[in-house]
Amino acid sequence: MTxxxxxxxxxxxxxxxxxRGWRELGGYAAWEKAQGMEPxxxxxxxxxxxxxxxxxxxxxxxxxxxxxPRDHRGPVYLxxxxxxxxxxxxxxxxxxxxxxxxxxxxxxxxxxxxxxxxGFVYIRGEYVEPWRRFSAAVREAYDAGILxxxxxxxxxxxxxxxxxxxxxxxxxxxxxxxGWPKLKPPFPAVKGAFGAPTIVNNVETLCHVPHVIxxxxxxFASLGTRTQGGTRIFSVSGxxxxxxxxxxxxxxxxxxxxxxxxxxxxxxxxxxxVVPGGSSAPILxxxxxDVTMDVDGLRAAGSMAGSAGVIVMDESVxxxxxxxxxxxxxxxxxxxxxxxxxxxTGWIYRMVRRIVEGRGRKEDLDTILDVARRGAGTTxxxxxxxxxxxxxxxxxxxxxxxxxxxxx
Amino acid sequence: xxxxGVTFSPEQLxxxxxxxxxxxxxxxxxxxxxxxxxxxxxxxxxEVEEYVAGLFRLSxxxxxxxxxxxxxxxxxxxxxxxxxxCHNLSCHLAGxxxxxxxxxxxxxxxxxxxxxxxxxxxxxxxxxxxxxxxxMMQVDDRYELDLTPERVDRIVEGLP
Numbered sequence: 001m002t003x004x005x006x007x008x009x010x011x012x013x014x015x016x017x018x019x020r021g022w023r024e025l026g027g028y029a030a031w032e033k034a035q036g037m038e039p040x041x042x043x044x045x046x047x048x049x050x051x052x053x054x055x056x057x058x059x060x061x062x063x064x065x066x067x068x069p070r071d072h073r074g075p076v077y078l079x080x081x082x083x084x085x086x087x088x089x090x091x092x093x094x095x096x097x098x099x100x101x102x103x104x105x106x107x108x109x110x111x112x113x114x115x116x117x118x119g120f121v122y123i124r125g126e127y128v129e130p131w132r133r134f135s136a137a138v139r140e141a142y143d144a145g146i147l148x149x150x151x152x153x154x155x156x157x158x159x160x161x162x163x164x165x166x167x168x169x170x171x172x173x174x175x176x177x178x179g180w181p182k183l184k185p186p187f188p189a190v191k192g193a194f195g196a197p198t199i200v201n202n203v204e205t206l207c208h209v210p211h212v213i214x215x216x217x218x219x220f221a222s223l224g225t226r227t228q229g230g231t232r233i234f235s236v237s238g239x240x241x242x243x244x245x246x247x248x249x250x251x252x253x254x255x256x257x258x259x260x261x262x263x264x265x266x267x268x269x270x271x272x273x274v275v276p277g278g279s280s281a282p283i284l285x286x287x288x289x290d291v292t293m294d295v296d297g298l299r300a301a302g303s304m305a306g307s308a309g310v311i312v313m314d315e316s317v318x319x320x321x322x323x324x325x326x327x328x329x330x331x332x333x334x335x336x337x338x339x340x341x342x343x344x345t346g347w348i349y350r351m352v353r354r355i356v357e358g359r360g361r362k363e364d365l366d367t368i369l370d371v372a373r374r375g376a377g378t379t380x381x382x383x384x385x386x387x388x389x390x391x392x393x394x395x396x397x398x399x400x401x402x403x404x405x406x407x408x
Numbered sequence: 409x410x411x412x413g414v415t416f417s418p419e420q421l422x423x424x425x426x427x428x429x430x431x432x433x434x435x436x437x438x439x440x441x442x443x444x445x446x447x448x449x450x451x452x453x454x455e456v457e458e459y460v461a462g463l464f465r466l467s468x469x470x471x472x473x474x475x476x477x478x479x480x481x482x483x484x485x486x487x488x489x490x491x492x493x494c495h496n497l498s499c500h501l502a503g504x505x506x507x508x509x510x511x512x513x514x515x516x517x518x519x520x521x522x523x524x525x526x527x528x529x530x531x532x533x534x535x536x537x538x539x540x541x542x543x544m545m546q547v548d549d550r551y552e553l554d555l556t557p558e559r560v561d562r563i564v565e566g567l568p
Contacts, residue, residue, distance in 0.1 A: 086537075128550075159439050161477060173439065178474050179477065235539065
C-alpha cells in the first residue's frame with residue numbers, strides 16, 4: 001500500500017514554496033485554464049468532482065459555492081479557514097509551509113467561480129512560521145502580478161481560540177470581535193463576513209481545486225468513493241510507528257492507514273482504539289477499523305471523517321484518562337455563548353476527572369451520558385455536538401474501564 | 409507603565425491605518441493591531457486597550473471583551489520567553505505530563521506563572537497541531553518538537 005500523492009507530491013522538493021519553484025513544477029497552469037472558463041462552469045466542474053470540505057464538516061464544495069444568491073449585486077468574499085486546531089490534525093500546517101502557492105492558485109480559481117474580488121486567509125495565531133511562509137508567497141504573487149488584478153488577498157492572524165475554526169466564529173473574529181459563532185440561517189453564503197455573501201473553505205479543500213480544474217472532474221471523482229472524490233491528507237499520531245501525514249484516496253480503510261502507511265501500533269503493539277477524524281469524532285474500537293475513511297463511510301460506522309486527524313491508542317492507554325484530556329479541551333475551548341455547552345463541558349470535565357482520580361460516584365457515568373444527550377443539537381454551532389461525540393462513545397464503548405475506577 | 413507611555417510611533421500609526429484600510433470595516437484590523445500592541449508594549453494592559461479603542465473609535469469595553477477572549481493576548485506582564493507545552497491528547501499519550509512536570513521543577517513555577525527574574529512564563533496549552541512530533545511545545549515563535557527532558561533542558565538553557 002502506497003500513498004497517492006497529489007497535494008503532497010512536491011512536499012519534499014526544496015524551493016516548492018517559492019513562486020519560481022512552483023512555476024517550474026507547473027504551478028498556476030490550472031489558473032490559466034480557469035481564466036478561460038465561465039464562473040458557472042467552474043462551479044459545475046467542482047460539483048461533478050464530488051470534492052467535499054476537508055476542514056471537518058464534509059459539505060460538498062461546489063454546492064456550497066452555489067448558495068451565493070444569483071441576483072446579488074455587491075461584494076462577495078472568499079475566506080480561507082487556516083485556523084487549524086482540531087486535536088490530532090496538522091495537514092494545513094504542511095500545506096501553508098510547503099506549497100503556499102497551491103493555496104493561492106486555489107483561491108484565484110475559487111474567487112473567479114464565486115465572483116469574489118477580496119479574499120481573507122485566517123491563520124491561527126500560533127502558526128507563526130506558516131504565516132510567514134504564506135505571507136511571503138502572497139508578496140511574491142503580488143510582485144508577479146498574479147494577485148492584485150482581480151483578486152486581493154489579506155492574510156489575517158488569529159489570536160488563540162479553537163472556536164474560530166467554526167466558520168461563523170471565524171467570521172466574527174475576522175470582523176474584530178470575539179469569536180462567537182452566529183445563528184444560521186442566514187448562512188455565510190447569503191450573509192457572511194462584514195454582511196456580504198461569503199464562502200469559507202478549508203486550506204486543503206482549496207488546494208484541491210486546481211487539481212480538479214487541471215485533471216477534470218471525472219478523474220478527481222474516480223479517485224474516491226461514489227459520494228466523495230479525490231484524496232485527502234490524513235494526519236496520523238499517537239501510538240504508531242511512523243506518525244505523520246499520509247495522502248490517500250478517501251476510500252482507504254482505517255486499518256490500512258494505521259498498519260500499512262503509519263507502520264502499525266507501538267506501545268504494547270496491540271490496538272485498543274482509534275479516533276479517526278480529530279478529537280470530535282466518536283472513538284472506534286480495534287474491531288471497528290475495517291471502515292473506509294470517506295465522509296459517508298465513517299458516518300455509517302457511527303463516527304465521522306472530520307478533519308482526518310487519526311489518533312491511535314494501544315492497549316496500555318487508559319480510555320478514562322484520554323477522555324479526561326479531551327473533556328478538558330472542550331471545557332477550555334467552549335466560547336461561553338450557549339448555556340448547555342458552557343455549563344456541560346465544565347461539569348463533564350470535572351466529573352471525568354474525579355472518576356480518573358478515584359473519587360467517582362456510581363451514578364456519574366449515567367449522569368454524563370444524560371447531560372451529553374440532552375444538550376446535543378441545542379446550541380448555535382456544532383462545537384458541543386463535537387464534544388458529545390467523545391463523551392458518549394468513550395463511555396459506551398469502554399464502560400468497564402470507567403467502572404473499574406469508581407469505588408464500590 | 410503610565411498612560412502617556414502608551415503610544416505608537418508615527419510609522420506604527422501609518423501601519424494601523426494601512427491595516428484598517430484592508431478590511432471592508434476598519435474594525436477587522438483589531439486583532440492585527442492588538443498583536444502589534446502586544447509586541448510593542450509587552451502586554452495588553454487596560455491603558456493599552458483604551459489606546460487601541462481610540463484608534464478604532466470603539467468602546468474600551470469592546471476591546472476588553474476581545475482581548476480577554478483570546479489566549480495569545482496577555483493582560484499582565486509575561487516573561488521574556490513564553491513556554492507553551494501542548495497537553496492535548498496526542499502529546500499526552502507521548503508523555504506531555506512528564507515534560508510539564510520537568511519544566512515546573514526546572515523553572516520552580518507552576519503552570520500559568522512567571523519566574524521571579526521575569527525570564528520565563530510557563531503555560532499548558534491545547535493542541536498546537538504538530539502531533540506527529542509529540543510531545544511538543546512552543547517557545548515564543550518557534551515550535552520545539554519530539555521533546556525529552558534532556559532536550560527541554562538544552563532548549564531552555566539556550567535561551568537568552
